[in-house]
Amino acid sequence: MDAVFTISDMDLGQVFTNRNIARFMASLFTLDANATMLDPCFGTGVFLEALDSLGFKNVTGYEIDSTLCDEVLSKFKKCKLYNEDFLSSQLNHFDGIIMNPPYIRQEKIDGLSPLGVTKNKLRNNIIFSELPQNANLYMYFILKAITILREGGELIVIFPNTWLKARNGVKFRELIGAECSILQQINITGKVFEKNALVDVLILKIKKEKICAEPIIQNLFFDGQKLVKKKLIHEMDLGFNLPFFKVATAKRGLTTGCNAIFINPALTCNEPSCLTPIITSPKSIKGFSTKDVKLDYLLTLNQDVPNSILEYLNSWEEKIINTQSPKTLYNKILDKKAWYRLRLIQNEGIIFSYFIRNEIRFIYNNSSYQVRDNFYIVKPKISGLLLFALLNNYYTFYQLECYGKRYGAGLLKIQRYDLERINFPDISCFDDNAIYQLENLSMQLIATNDLEIVNSITQLISQYSLIGYKDILEQYSALKKERLEDKNYD
Ligand SMILES: C[S@@+](CC[C@H](N)C(=O)[O-])C[C@H]1O[C@@H](n2cnc3c(N)ncnc32)[C@H](O)[C@@H]1O
Numbered sequence: 001m002d003a004v005f006t007i008s009d010m011d012l013g014q015v016f017t018n019r020n021i022a023r024f025m026a027s028l029f030t031l032d033a034n035a036t037m038l039d040p041c042f043g044t045g046v047f048l049e050a051l052d053s054l055g056f057k058n059v060t061g062y063e064i065d066s067t068l069c070d071e072v073l074s075k076f077k078k079c080k081l082y083n084e085d086f087l088s089s090q091l092n093h094f095d096g097i098i099m100n101p102p103y104i105r106q107e108k109i110d111g112l113s114p115l116g117v118t119k120n121k122l123r124n125n126i127i128f129s130e131l132p133q134n135a136n137l138y139m140y141f142i143l144k145a146i147t148i149l150r151e152g153g154e155l156i157v158i159f160p161n162t163w164l165k166a167r168n169g170v171k172f173r174e175l176i177g178a179e180c181s182i183l184q185q186i187n188i189t190g191k192v193f194e195k196n197a198l199v200d201v202l203i204l205k206i207k208k209e210k211i212c213a214e215p216i217i218q219n220l221f222f223d224g225q226k227l228v229k230k231k232l233i234h235e236m237d238l239g240f241n242l243p244f245f246k247v248a249t250a251k252r253g254l255t256t257g258c259n260a261i262f263i264n265p266a267l268t269c270n271e272p273s274c275l276t277p278i279i280t281s282p283k284s285i286k287g288f289s290t291k292d293v294k295l296d297y298l299l300t301l302n303q304d305v306p307n308s309i310l311e312y313l314n315s316w317e318e319k320i321i322n323t324q325s326p327k328t329l330y331n332k333i334l335d336k337k338a339w340y341r342l343r344l345i346q347n348e349g350i351i352f353s354y355f356i357r358n359e360i361r362f363i364y365n366n367s368s369y370q371v372r373d374n375f376y377i378v379k380p381k382i383s384g385l386l387l388f389a390l391l392n393n394y395y396t397f398y399q400l401e402c403y404g405k406r407y408g409a410g411l412l413k414i415q416r417y418d419l420e421r422i423n424f425p426d427i428s429c430f431d432d433n434a435i436y437q438l439e440n441l442s443m444q445l446i447a448t449n450d451l452e453i454v455n456s457i458t459q460l461i462s463q464y465s466l467i468g469y470k471d472i473l474e475q476y477s478a479l480k481k482e483r484l485e486d487k488n489y490d
Contacts, residue, residue, distance in 0.1 A: 033055040087144055354416075398475060
């Protein structure tokens with residue numbers, strides 16, 4: 001009597017790919033919509049869907065699990081789908097193959113014998129003869145895929161990266177290289193599979209053609225939605241233990257609720273008493289101080305609103321009521337509050353724009369100007385000039401490059417909690433001379449905007465760090481360069 005088996009008892013390596021990853025992989029093809037495409041083990045059909053979304057019309061799929069196959073058949077009627085063992089099927093050539101092959105260790109391959117897959121049978125197939133004895137099932141899948149790829153065809157495959165460090169991986173790479181070239185190697189961390197991902201994975205883009213070029217290597221992190229560039233440089237221990245909150249506080253600048261009403265208001269009268277200077281953009285600041293800043297003006301009204309401004313306010317009030325926007329001002333009007341009155345902010349200290357495009361810089365707000373909410377106001381708890389030096393050096397800039405979030409196109413956003421994560425060297429260990437020199441350098445930086453002074457501050461602070469001056473400069477520059485060259489998938 002034949003042994004009774006059920007597919008659900010078997011380990012078929014069923015780990016399904018996240019939809020966004022599948023789409024990203026399919027986007028790596030440089031083939032046209034009429035190309036013949038194959039997914040050799042389609043599972044729940046995530047790659048079939050990704051290919052369909054890109055307009056591929058000629059798609060074939062294999063899946064050994066009949067239950068899965070039945071489910072998918074009804075969803076993808078235009079595809080040619082087969083409930084068969086891919087490894088033993090006789091197939092024509094394909095222009096493109098996309099897959100997440102089953103990850104099954106060599107000792108467990110015979111567990112698939114009820115479905116006709118055994119290690120012996122595989123070893124007897126000439127195309128697998130050179131694979132190491134301990135090859136994982138995914139290696140068989142990749143070799144078979146290469147065999148049925150047409151000359152110049154493309155294979156996009158995702159699989160665990162453990163082979164990169166394993167001894168059998170060397171032979172495996174050699175076998176891929178016999179007829180093909182690896183064009184891209186994308187190392188991915190994060191949860192790329194629907195079930196618990198046990199290992200980090202990589203995506204290879206392989207072309208069946210011999211090309212004399214090294215693969216392009218990328219390191220990406222999958223945050224569940226999109227792939228973002230992973231920082232190559234890991235955070236170093238600077239040996240600093242003085243937290244930000246001990247030396248400063250940070251708060252956001254002034255929010256108007258509607259800049260069109262309050263910033264440089266289009267008044268028909270001249271009422272200078274109602275206008276307060278305000279800094280609205282980092283672009284208006286040159287260097288490290290606000291002394292030559294290009295100011296804007298903020299409509300600032302007290303209890304008594306001059307008659308000449310009433311008309312301006314009334315027309316805006318009408319607009320806000322009609323459009324019910326902006327919501328915050330509309331609600332204030334409904335609550336019969338003086339919606340036009342803004343609370344000014346205590347601004348003495350250092351200001352910092354949290355969208356960084358190029359250089360990071362903390363700016364001395366000489367005249368305690370009001371600033372808009374695209375700045376943070378850093379208020380010192382220690383000498384302002386000492387804090388200014390602690391902020392304007394490559395140790396701090398390095399930490400911000402590490403903590404900030406990259407938005408592609410070179411943009412770095414620093415949240416308040418990123419700022420509050422900064423650590424400084426323990427200033428209680430500084431001798432008087434060091435403090436004097438740092439304060440002096442701060443004054444020079446404010447007066448001259450000379451970037452060389454940032455180097456001098458960094459050099460001085462390096463005496464109190466585990467990371468030397470040259471190293472911090474190098475690491476910071478590398479991070480910054482990486483950011484500026486960033487091409488995130490946002
Ligand atoms: C890692 S899963 C990937 C499924 C799907 N492509 C995805 O990425 O979500 C591998 C699939 O291969 C199927 N499979 C295992 N051995 C197979 C074989 N010899 N021929 C065809 N499919 C097989 C499994 O049932 C499973 O659905």
